[in-house]
Amino acid sequence: MIRDATALQELCSDAGALASAVVLPDPALPARLHSLFQLWETRHGGALPYIDTKLDTICDPFGHRPWARAALVIAFHAPPADSPLRNLPPARTGRPSGTIAAYALKEDYHVAGKRILLDIASRIGATQIETCVDAGPVPEVELAIAAGLGSRAPNCMVHLDGAGCAANLAILFTDLPLPRIPIPAHPDCPHCLRCLQACQNHALSAEGLDVRRCRSYLSGQFRGPLSWEQQLLLHDTLFGCSDCSHACPDDPAPACALRVDCLALLEMPTAELRRTIAGTAIEHSGTTLLKRNAVAILGTHSTPDERNTLRKIILPLCASPTIQQTIQNWP
Ligand code: SF4
Ligand code: SF4
Numbered sequence: 001m002i003r004d005a006t007a008l009q010e011l012c013s014d015a016g017a018l019a020s021a022v023v024l025p026d027p028a029l030p031a032r033l034h035s036l037f038q039l040w041e042t043r044h045g046g047a048l049p050y051i052d053t054k055l056d057t058i059c060d061p062f063g064h065r066p067w068a069r070a071a072l073v074i075a076f077h078a079p080p081a082d083s084p085l086r087n088l089p090p091a092r093t094g095r096p097s098g099t100i101a102a103y104a105l106k107e108d109y110h111v112a113g114k115r116i117l118l119d120i121a122s123r124i125g126a127t128q129i130e131t132c133v134d135a136g137p138v139p140e141v142e143l144a145i146a147a148g149l150g151s152r153a154p155n156c157m158v159h160l161d162g163a164g165c166a167a168n169l170a171i172l173f174t175d176l177p178l179p180r181i182p183i184p185a186h187p188d189c190p191h192c193l194r195c196l197q198a199c200q201n202h203a204l205s206a207e208g209l210d211v212r213r214c215r216s217y218l219s220g221q222f223r224g225p226l227s228w229e230q231q232l233l234l235h236d237t238l239f240g241c242s243d244c245s246h247a248c249p250d251d252p253a254p255a256c257a258l259r260v261d262c263l264a265l266l267e268m269p270t271a272e273l274r275r276t277i278a279g280t281a282i283e284h285s286g287t288t289l290l291k292r293n294a295v296a297i298l299g300t301h302s303t304p305d306e307r308n309t310l311r312k313i314i315l316p317l318c319a320s321p322t323i324q325q326t327i328q329n330w331p
Pocket of ligand 1: 201203216243
């Protein structure tokens with residue numbers, strides 16, 4: 001069992017974590033989380049069904065893991081990768097193209113985060129663990145803030161001192177009673193508000209994130225057909241948006257998005273597209289959402305006459321009811 005907090009921090013850093021902190025079970029935590037998530041439900045209920053249906057699990061992370069004696073929270077960047085997404089049809093002059101956020105071109109952060117957590121777990125000798133990397137009913141941001149990893153940024157991310165708010169979070173629940181990692185007195189996010197101003201959809205305000213206006217949510221998490229208003233909000237996003245994170249002056253390395261030709265992407269056989277996105281962060285959203293988003297970009301970047309022509313070309317290419325309905329929602 002590891003008792004020394006500095007040794008734990010060094011071990012996490014050695015495994016690939018940018019920052020690390022520990023949350024211990026706290027009887028006051030569920031009430032605090034319930035009041036935060038009630039606010040979320042009031043504003044966004046129905047936007048993310050897993051929050052509506054798993055609210056009790058989300059708000060009582062230790063109660064639902066009675067064996068867990070600590071949660072280690074880490075921030076990390078997925079390493080660069082030779083991404084297969086670069087094989088997608090590149091943007092061509094004069095034709096509608098869409099963007100894939102730069103983070104999707106790195107190793108899938110779900111995989112990278114899990115690898116780091118498993119490495120840490122084996123080094124500290126934990127016997128019972130659960131790894132959580134943005135895929136399950138776990139309040140990652142709230143646990144990171146409770147642990148003192150960073151401060152809450154106006155774009156609802158966690159701002160890390162000197163590292164901005166683009167890092168990924170991952171949580172390791174463990175049966176070991178970990179020592180609290182001393183957090184250096186980090187200044188809060190200075191609230192320069194550049195992240196708010198960078199959002200072209202005005203999804204961010206003093207009240208927080210209006211998730212239904214967020215391109216990241218619409219492109220990768222919202223399932224089903226897009227209304228015309230949603231297609232306009234998506235603008236040219238094929239997958240992901242990091243505009244607010246990259247606007248942060250503390251972001252060390254804002255990276256370029258990939259531009260992809262939308263019509264050529266729709267013409268790709270679905271099986272080939274599935275193979276191309278396998279092992280990337282887009283795999284979690286799937287081929288239907290990617291093609292649906294390509295359809296939306298084509299629709300919003302065309303004149304009514306061009307849309308009439310496109311309908312005839314695209315409808316036979318798309319068997320999915322989600323995509324067909326998205327086309328039918330064109331004016
Ligand atoms: S991810 Fe993009 S759309 Fe969403 S809040 Fe940030 S800048 Fe706005
Ligand atoms: S852009 Fe400014 S307000 Fe937003 S997270 Fe960075 S420092 Fe904070």
